[in-house]
Amino acid sequence: MLTKNEVKEMDKFILKVRLETLKEITNLGFGHIGGAASIIDVVGVLYSKVMRIDPKRPRWEDRDFLVVSKGHAGPTLYATLALKGYFDIKLLETLNEDGTSLPSHCDMNLTTGIDMTTGSLGQGMSTAIGIALGNRLNKKDNYTYLILGDGELNEGQVWEGAMFANQYKLDNLIAFVDENKKQLDGYTKDINDSGDIKKKFESFGWDSYYIDGADSEIIFNTIEIAKSVKSKPSVIILDTIKGQGYDFVEEAMANHHMNFNEAQVKRANELIEQFEKDLKNGNY
DSSP: OOOHHHHHHHHHHHHHHHHHHHHHHHHHTEEOHHHHHTTHHHHHHIIIIIOOOOTTOTTOTTSOEEEESSGGGHHHHHHHHHHHTSSOGGGGGGTTOTTOSSOSSOOTTTSTTOOSOOOSTTHHHHHHHHHHHHHHHTTOOOOEEEEEETGGGGSHHHHHHHHHHHHTTOTTEEEEEEEOSEETTEEHHHHSOOOOHHHHHHHTTOEEEEEETTOHHHHHHHHHHHHTOOSSOEEEEEEOOTTTTOHHHHTOSSOSSEEOOHHHHHHHHHHHHHHHHHHHHTOO
């Protein structure tokens, strides 16, 4: 359990990630803002209070690993890594520009602190399992964390991996499903409904939870519970909103990738000012 001050510290960090992610995409004028926004809370929790990391040693073998399988959410991870000191925060201004080290999708060969190149949906499950199994074979006690999109669950590779992870009792693997209820072409329920995701993973032998994906303390506490479970992998389904935390993105139907119009740029800049004021005044 965290103290009230520790929760406040965690929420302050999350707000900083929310601010820097919005600044990145607003500066560019377009980007994958919907799915980036909906994982800000969980990524903020992981990097502020959960993961064993050392920004000065990004390839430290005993670190915890994070695979963001929905690689288009890279801007959130970039903001987080910059805030943790993996690289100069000014690099965030180069998102998606020619020659940048911060491309549209996560790339471990370009960006310091990225543990796995992702973007081909479904493949993150396999690579995260490989990391977790490899660390187990090497008798390491670190964890591998995996973030999947709910639309990504349409990929059969996810469920092949789910069977494998249970077969090999990978209790050092904790996955999250960002259930923001939308994918590229619309609502997941209209395209290929996954049904009850919690029960589905349970049927594959996983320890499963369904929680509020915007409540940092609940996210932290659930991770701690999952870490206590032995002989099976765990999955935490996060009830989120696509564009979470940015009202103009939440309200947009087509918000997987957005090109900001004049009104949206104006609102984004208003939110940036508000977030900066909230940080200054301790409102987080």
